[in-house]
Amino acid sequence: MKTILVLFGGCSTEYEVSLQSACAILGHMDARQYAPLPVGITREGQWRYFPGPLFHLETGDWQDQPACVPCTLSLDRGARQLLLSDGRRLPFEAVFPVLHGKNGEDGTVQGLFELTDVPVIGCGTLASALGMDKVRAHLLASQAGVRVPKSAVFSRGADLAAITQAAETLGYPLFIKPVRAGSSFGVSRAAAPDQLPAAVEEAFRHDRELLLEEAVPGFEVGCAVLGSETLTVGAVDEIELSEGFFSYEEKYTLKTSRIHCPARIPAEKAAEIQAVAKRIYRALDCRVFARVDLFLTPAGEIVFNEVNTIPGFTVHSRYPNMMRQAGVDFGDLLHRILQLGVGA
Structure with missing residues (x-):
């Protein structure tokens, strides 16, 4: 039987979706072949070992359960151990990151586990990024x-006049997107020039670069x-x-x-x-x-x-x-x- 660290939650805007996905995965793992090791990341970024019942994940109040134990990953290459604050060391064979959006789907977590020689169930660091x-x-x-759609890229601090000119070249309507964000966060559709400044501001709230993209x-x-x-x-x-x-x-x-x-x-x-x-x-x-x-x-x-x-x-x-x-x-x-x- 293989022990799989199932990592969920996270300090991203898609926290609730991660809990729902993790709950489904934990509830359908074949207990004859796999032993899950559930680890949640709170909204504040704290790691907790969560041996509790699945309904706490469904309701979203898992981190308030007394059974949760602060934990961290052993960074020793090849150790493949979860270090609990009560002194326990829990070994595992692989990690299944069930994290959506930034700080989980973007290669950050994948890189951490690849650095410590832990097999990642899913895309690796490069593909995730x-x-x-x-x-x-x-x-x-x-x-x-x-x-691919016609587009133009701008970094934070770019002159709005240059962004406006690029938008005119692409033509309206168009989409304004953060370059790196998940689940359409920060994405706006501008049907006319007067809608562009607010959309640009919203995109830059989510990332240091934005993408102007034609409406396909x-x-x-x-x-x-x-x-x-x-x-x-x-x-x-x-x-x-x-x-x-x-x-x-x-x-x-x-x-x-x-x-x-x-x-x-x-x-x-x-x-x-x-x-x-x-x-x-x-x-x-x-x-x-x-x-x-x-x-x-x-x-x-x-x-x-x-x-x-x-x-x-x-x-x-x-x-x-x-x-x-x-x-x-x-x-x-x-x-x-x-x-x-x-x-x-």
């Missing part, structure tokens, strides 16, 4: 022969990819929007949008999207699992959007649903991910 960085991910996707016509599609050497792809899904864009609120409430899985597109186009998703997955050095998001234009053109290296992982999330449509249920999917990660 690239997946969070829209500009560098787009550059690599373009080099791989995939069309059509709709968003996604593809789940599983594997390291041999790749398995899930069914392509489609996001139907009635207004606005796929913001953080829309992603988790679906108030004005719907997700169709499989997507309402011809089988040939779905196969083409799956092939492009695999090409991007390889180009960004992804491994174990990730979700590739793209746009499909009215002319049938496939345009790269982004890669989520730790997508939402509840039983109702997009990634497991895509794989379920391809014949891989949640339990089997989790088993395959653990096998791939532990053997990485």
Whole structure:
């Protein structure tokens, strides 16, 4: 039996989503093969060993439980131990980071564990950092022969007049995005020049760089990819929007949008999207699992959007649903991910 450190929570804006994903993963791990070692990171960044019941994760009050013990990771290379404040040392074989957004999905945590020679279940440091960085991910996707949106990049402190000129060149409407942020945080859609200054300010609240990006016509599609050497792809899904864009609120409430899985597109186009998703997955050095998001234009053109290296992982999330449509249920999917990660 292998002990897996399941790391959840974190001091990012996607804290609650991480708890929901971790709860689903912990609840579906095969107890005959894996022993979970749950470790939560509080909103303030403190590490806690959490041996408590799953319903505390569901309600979000896990860190208030008396059973939680302050802990830290042994930095001795190859030790693979969790050091508890009460003196205990808990060994483990691999880590499963279930952290969304900054300080978890962006390569920071992956680098920490790779430094100490701990196998990471999921994408490594490089792929995680690239997946969070829209500009560098787009550059690599373009080099791989995939069309990317027209864009312009600016650093904090840039002259607003220069940003305004670039926006005029791209044309309205357009999107203003932080270069590094998750779940559409800091993203705005500007339909006219008077909406640009507030959108720029909001993007710079989340990152030191912003991206002006053309509004690609059509709709968003996604593809789940599983594997390291041999790749398995899930069914392509489609996001139907009635207004606005796929913001953080829309992603988790679906108030004005719907997700169709499989997507309402011809089988040939779905196969083409799956092939492009695999090409991007390889180009960004992804491994174990990730979700590739793209746009499909009215002319049938496939345009790269982004890669989520730790997508939402509840039983109702997009990634497991895509794989379920391809014949891989949640339990089997989790088993395959653990096998791939532990053997990485």
